[in-house]
Amino acid sequence: MTTSPSAADARRPDFMKRDRSWHPPAYTPGYKTSVLRSPKCALLSLDQGPGEKTGPTFRADMLHELDNDLISNFASATGSTGLAIGERIIVHGRVLDEAGRPVPNTLIEIWQANAGGRYRHKKDTYLAPLDPNFGGCGRCMTDENGYYFFRTIKPGAYPWPNHGSDWRPAHIHFSIFGEAFAQRLISQLYFEGDPLIPLCPIVHTIADERAVQQLVAKLDMGEMRPFDCLAYRFDIVLRGRQQTFFENKREGM
Amino acid sequence: MPVEYLKETPSQTAGPYVHIGTLPGHAGLPIRQNETLNVIEAPGEKIVIEGIVIDGSGAPVKDAMLELYQADSKGRVGANTLWARAGTIFETGEWRFDTIRPGALEWRGGKMQAPHLTLLVFARGINMHLHTRMYFPEDEAAHATDPALNRVEQVHRRRTLIAEKVKDGHYRFIIRLQGENETVFFDM
Numbered sequence: 205m206t207t208s209p210s211a212a213d214a215r216r217p218d219f220m221k222r223d224r225s226w227h228p229p230a231y232t233p234g235y236k237t238s239v240l241r242s243p244k245c246a247l248l249s250l251d252q253g254p255g256e257k258t259g260p261t262f263r264a265d266m267l268h269e270l271d272n273d274l275i276s277n278f279a280s281a282t283g284s285t286g287l288a289i290g291e292r293i294i295v296h297g298r299v300l301d302e303a304g305r306p307v308p309n310t311l312i313e314i315w316q317a318n319a320g321g322r323y324r325h326k327k328d329t330y331l332a333p334l335d336p337n338f339g340g341c342g343r344c345m346t347d348e349n350g351y352y353f354f355r356t357i358k359p360g361a362y363p364w365p366n367h368g369s370d371w372r373p374a375h376i377h378f379s380i381f382g383e384a385f386a387q388r389l390i391s392q393l394y395f396e397g398d399p400l401i402p403l404c405p406i407v408h409t410i411a412d413e414r415a416v417q418q419l420v421a422k423l424d425m426g427e428m429r430p431f432d433c434l435a436y437r438f439d440i441v442l443r444g445r446q447q448t449f450f451e452n453k454r455e456g457m
Numbered sequence: 458m459p460v461e462y463l464k465e466t467p468s469q470t471a472g473p474y475v476h477i478g479t480l481p482g483h484a485g486l487p488i489r490q491n492e493t494l495n496v497i498e499a500p501g502e503k504i505v506i507e508g509i510v511i512d513g514s515g516a517p518v519k520d521a522m523l524e525l526y527q528a529d530s531k532g533r534v535g536a537n538t539l540w541a542r543a544g545t546i547f548e549t550g551e552w553r554f555d556t557i558r559p560g561a562l563e564w565r566g567g568k569m570q571a572p573h574l575t576l577l578v579f580a581r582g583i584n585m586h587l588h589t590r591m592y593f594p595e596d597e598a599a600h601a602t603d604p605a606l607n608r609v610e611q612v613h614r615r616r617t618l619i620a621e622k623v624k625d626g627h628y629r630f631i632i633r634l635q636g637e638n639e640t641v642f643f644d645m
Contacts, residue, residue: 220462222644227468228584235470237582240513241634245614247644250605253564255528255575256645260540281488302462315478325474326485327520327547339488341481377471377478385526386645390579390586392469406470409584415467441463 216257217446219386220302228409235405236366252386259385262311264345271343274316274356278324278339288338290319290357292433295376295393295421299350302444306350307387312440313343313379314354321362321372330362355433361400373400373407380440387442394420395436468585475522475579476544483544495543501530501557505627506591506620509550510578513635517550521580525554527573532560558593564604571599571606573618578632587642591630592619609641617641 230242270277275288295314299307317323317340320332324340338357346352359376363369375392382388394401401407401420410416418441427435476484482492506525510518522544529537539559543552556574564570571592578587590605600606600619609615617640620628632640 222465224644226464230584230587232584235582235584238470238584239582240516241518241580241582242513242584243587243639243642244513244635245639245641247642248605248608249644250608251565252645253562253570253604254534255526255562255570258534258538260526260538261536278486278488300463302465304463313478315474323474323477324484324486325477327473339477339481339486341477341484341486341488343478377469377475379471379479385575385577388524388577388586389466389468390471390475391466392472409469410467415464418464418466419469441466443465444462 216254217448218252218257219384219443219445222443226412226415228411232405232409235409238409256386257384259381259383259387261309262345262381264309267343267345272352272354274314274338274340274342274354277342279337281339284337286337288318288357289335290338290360292355293358294353294355294424294427294429294433294435295438296351296353296424296427296435297421297437297439299346299352299380299382299440299442301382301387301442305444306346306348307382307442308346308348308350310346310350310383311343311381312346312352314356314376315342316340316356316359316376317362319357319360321360332360332362358395361398366405370405371400371403373398373404378440380442382442383445389442392419393438396420396422470581470584471522471579471586473520473581475520475581479522479542480544495541495552495554497525497539497541497554497556499529499539499557503555503626504558505553505555506574506630507551507553507628508620508630508632509552510545510580510632510634517545518580518634519545519547519550521545521550521552521578523552523579524577525556526575526577527556528559528562530557530560532562532572534562561599568604569599569602571596571603573603573605576630576632578634583634587634588645589632589640589642590618591628593628594619594622605643614639614641
């Protein structure tokens with residue numbers, strides 16, 4: 205690992221401004237929990253300094269070889285030789301920035317419910333049972349081309365108390381770091397053709413239908429494994445770094 | 458037509474079960490239980506930061522996940538960047554980081570920032586993570602010229618970014634999501 209002094213990081217190009225009209229706003233009353241958890245004051249815009257233009261780096265050697273295989277990683281960790289029950293799928297894609305450059309060597313973490321919509325979490329009490337061979341936790345790092353790959357079970361829909369019993373569409377949560385803390389992002393992946401997507405108040409915290417579509421993974425028959433598993437393709441776009449650094453006001457803010 | 462870029466993948470809430478993927482031991486999974494992501498081991502003065510996230514009704518947020526990101530003791534980031542992650546205790550909403558006091562980090566144009574920690578808050582009900590900073594109460598002189606604190610137009614709101622010193626090396630930082638004394642959140 206090399207040491208980059210702050211002075212050099214301070215002069216790295218900035219990231220393009222985040223389009224907050226594309227992302228969901230904080231206050232979205234259709235999603236009731238947001239009502240008391242959304243700031244009333246406007247966010248304070250601030251230039252990016254070295255603390256925003258850098259971020260934590262993770263080493264591939266911290267990963268276990270089954271970390272990106274949710275069909276077997278939980279069973280393996282608990283000493284079982286079983287496999288998870290449900291629709292076997294590959295979820296794969298590339299991580300790019302807004303300028304189309306691949307984002308290599310970045311950590312992606314995912315979590316999800318099992319095939320019946322039940323999470324392995326002490327706070328989930330849904331009556332659908334746990335799968336003894338499914339944990340729902342995975343992670344991997346993108347390769348040098350920004351490519352990533354998971355194998356898992358397609359999660360089930362599940363009810364949640366919002367307007368009576370709303371139902372979440374099948375989804376996989378994902379968390380990604382990028383090259384700098386300015387790119388940090390957590391979101392959710394949905395599945396092509398799911399009729400619950402247009403009904404979901406969490407999906408519809410996003411105003412622009414094109415932005416919603418960006419969260420929908422596409423069935424990818426080209427990558428299905430015959431007599432083994434289907435595949436879904438899901439590309440992720442992080443904020444783009446500008447090309448050059450140019451600071452026109454040395455003393456300005 | 459302006460030049461078109463790809464659009465950033467839109468954010469969604471981390472939801473109530475964020476811990477499965479980010480802190481599996483905290484969620485109750487029998488895997489990766491030896492990970493202690495809320496502890497940073499690095500040279501420097503050891504400090505403890507603890508606190509709570511409060512919603513708009515005054516109630517603690519008991520299902521949050523926080524990330525901390527800071528310079529090292531000499532004020533360096535990059536490969537020296539220190540990162541940590543903590544879940545709130547489900548019963549009380551309390552969270553805690555064991556870390557080291559960061560040095561003053563450079564800003565743009567050769568200016569300096571006061572020592573601070575960057576904190577991100579993820580939780581159910583939060584559609585896009587909230588980005589804030591924690592400063593140390595004893596650095597008053599450095600606060601006077603800190604570019605972020607000085608950007609807060611309402612001077613009384615700057616106090617929401619300054620931790621309370623509980624005892625030597627131990628700080629408490631309350632993050633108020635909404636309403637009276639609402640914490641300042643940044644769009645960086």
